[in-house]
Amino acid sequence: MQAANRLQKSLKASSPAYGGWQMLPGTNLTRVICRASTNMDWLLVDLEHGNISDDSMHEIVAAAAACGVSPVVRVVDGQDWMIKRALDSGAHGILVPVLETVKDARNVVRASKFPPMGTRGFEPLLAVEKFVEQHAHSGYVKELSGREYLEQANDSLVIAVQIETQLALENVKEIAMVPGIDVLFVGPFDLGVSIGHPIVGGEMDETLELAIQSVQEAASDAGITAGIYCDSGRDAKGWAAKGFLMNSVMTDMIGLREAVSQSFNSAK
Template sequence: MTRDEQVVAWLGSACAGPTRWGTFAVLGEPGAAEIMAEQGFDFLLVDLQHGLLDWADVATFTRAIENVGAAPLVRVPSGDAASVGRALDLGAWAVVVPMIETGEQARQMVAATQYPPRGTRSFGPFRGRAAADDVARCLVMIETAAGVDNVAEIAAVDGILGIFVGPTDLGLSLGLGSAYEVGEPSHDDAVRTVVEACARAGVIAAIQTAGAAEATMRASQGFDLVSMRSDAALLRGAAAEILRAVH
């Protein structure tokens, strides 16, 4: 199977099978991302918004991740068309766009993943081209109360791959703070609203979680892609655990 065929098959089946598990790659070290992918994660999300990476790192990261059998997704720093196209050119199987609140914003980001006449993407024949550009490749993040209010319109945008819930920013938007309790009623109602809208529209529902217990719960709610913590958080936790053991 060629790389393009792998991309098409993975993206095309993301709603059809069991939950796929991932984590964020935020450390500026491709070796760390490769080690995480080797553990059996289905996808790694290379984080250009909050991670310690630059654009020059992306091609190396995406190659390292896909070479050990995981799917490299890339979160761009902001919702602009140039960033979306560049992430695909550098090897992202799909892009994740933060802070989307309206259907029109989502339509613009989807268009940025598609070549004319369907979209506005500039042709860059490096790594992201051919058959893979005929499938949906844009996940937009809902991270605010306004995004939740407009989720049905966002999920119905033609050509969208799915919606990725940013739970911490959503908690801040709902007035709960960043240390909200998982399962807090207003937060959980918002999360359920998103996953139900995705199910009705037939698109991917994705979410970031704090760990295995929450991840399992989110999978039971119907999320297709579930991310657990990050390479930095998992390294920090493992280091703290081994020190506690010896002390």
């Protein structure tokens, strides 16, 4: 499983893992996004704010995995059944929004892990095909068995939680230390509003930058990864230089709007 999880491989190597962000449904869109760049490591399937249903999520996860890109599902909330649906679809990881306390973090880990570490129920039929190892030179394909999924899932899936409120920021060091949490992920816009320092005109002030950096420091002290939402490759690369390694680069709705606007403006 670890060999097929492109996101986890990058994070374990302490290398930046750059991702796309899909809010709109459709596997044709998924394939276009995933095949647009060879350095896309993961694709976020956004159930929280996107226009994506449960059945669409299953199809998008499969399409991304087939393209060799790790599908990560942002669930609507950290409820057990939502986490179960995302992981059973074959997602290589999850992102849980609005996590604020150590108790919240422990609940996420419990729902994400098989016993004895957690309470996740076992049914791998849909998940195993999303972890196929393909070897280009030999043509060899290794399919994952249900038993292998059970034995490896606890160590091979990326569990990320979003730090986006004042309360989460106050508890971030303790949250980072919860066993089973792999990534502290920052949503700069939400965090800025929560702490009273919203991003204005695309620029963040020093207070917000320091708050964001405190998340990276908490992750580093705990030996886990920090990630951040970005709208551009330049921003993603800049934050990678500051220690953030799971960084988004492009959101479909933003990228589509910019591409259409640029093309039509050039036609004037």
